[in-house]
Amino acid sequence: MSGTKLRVLALVHRHLVPPETVPEDTDLLAAPWRTEYDVISTLRSLGHDVLPLGVHDDLGELRRANFEWKPQIAFNLLEGFDDITIFDQNVVSHLELLKLAYTGCNPRGLILSRDKSLSKKLLAYHRIPVPESEVFRVGRLGRRPKRLPYPLIVKPLTQESSVGISQASVVETDEKLEERVAFVHQSIGTAAIVEQYIEGRELYVAILGNQTLQSFPVWELFFTHMPTDAKRIATDRVKWSVKYQKKYGIESGPAKDLSESICERIQHTCKRAYRALELSGYARIDLRLDAEGRLWVLEANPNPQIARGEDFAASAERAGLGYEGLLQRILNLGLRWQPESFA
Numbered sequence: 182m183s184g185t186k187l188r189v190l191a192l193v194h195r196h197l198v199p200p201e202t203v204p205e206d207t208d209l210l211a212a213p214w215r216t217e218y219d220v221i222s223t224l225r226s227l228g229h230d231v232l233p234l235g236v237h238d239d240l241g242e243l244r245r246a247n248f249e250w251k252p253q254i255a256f257n258l259l260e261g262f263d264d265i266t267i268f269d270q271n272v273v274s275h276l277e278l279l280k281l282a283y284t285g286c287n288p289r290g291l292i293l294s295r296d297k298s299l300s301k302k303l304l305a306y307h308r309i310p311v312p313e314s315e316v317f318r319v320g321r322l323g324r325r326p327k328r329l330p331y332p333l334i335v336k337p338l339t340q341e342s343s344v345g346i347s348q349a350s351v352v353e354t355d356e357k358l359e360e361r362v363a364f365v366h367q368s369i370g371t372a373a374i375v376e377q378y379i380e381g382r383e384l385y386v387a388i389l390g391n392q393t394l395q396s397f398p399v400w401e402l403f404f405t406h407m408p409t410d411a412k413r414i415a416t417d418r419v420k421w422s423v424k425y426q427k428k429y430g431i432e433s434g435p436a437k438d439l440s441e442s443i444c445e446r447i448q449h450t451c452k453r454a455y456r457a458l459e460l461s462g463y464a465r466i467d468l469r470l471d472a473e474g475r476l477w478v479l480e481a482n483p484n485p486q487i488a489r490g491e492d493f494a495a496s497a498e499r500a501g502l503g504y505e506g507l508l509q510r511i512l513n514l515g516l517r518w519q520p521e522s523f524a
Contacts, residue, residue, distance in 0.1 A: 190252035192243070193217045194258075194260070199222075243275065253516075256283075256511075266295070273287065273288045297338055301314055309454050309457060312377035315376075316338060319372055325375070332352065334377075334378040335358065335362055335364075336376070338372040340369060358375065382401060384399055384436060386399055386400070387485070387492070387497060389463045390461075396452055397497050398496050401433065402419075402433045403433065451466040460481060463493070465493060467480050
């Protein structure tokens, strides 16, 4: 399939459609549409015919583009629909109703992994170690179960990209717990998941595949100059503030000082998690490795960030798969994926 020219409908958020011509003085690394530009320009360089489609809250535009342009596959770069994160699963379901092939994760995998509580229950059922947790629904603060000793970390139940996570997310008293749960309810507008805080190394594993999986080298988030009393967690500022990253020496790269056997155990655990959550296409599994050498799966992230040089692409390149080859593999996996109903 790699030599076949395809008509690719690139689904992007309406405000992230990259310009057709980029001015020479543009800082691509800082552009909000960087990922979209990297994907679209690279697919075109591979010889594919790419039509970007800005999507917000109208599926009619998607249906019209499918009917009039007759794409062979949609490259899905959406992280929600109508500003609601979990609605991306419905867009993918719509693509299946249109019988249009698409890249990335299937609807079931999105549903199972987006809900952090549901995914933990499934992983625990498969004996994959996860932190103990409890959900606090909007309007009900509830009480801390005895099985959840402090410290705890409070997160939005269904948000991604570290939305709503800061140093204040780690709590050690009932008062702070109640404050943080209320913050998530009021500021983020979702239920809160309260889970056991695992002190340890922040690790990531990128995985590519449907039935046959390829895991890339173990990646780590380093906190080189963080204050000793600060928690080493991937907060909103850690992920998105370049100024904050430079100040505290925060960077990611291949995990250091891990034996080959530990790396194999980590990758095997991540593949088990990928399959347990019925993911497809590509995903990133987030883990913690504690001081006793125990692994804890924190969450799975389907359709993660795939800009050139970012963690997923960098780990693939470390394994010998360049950016062009990575995007082509993602396309090929999308073309081969078939929903069970008409497989």
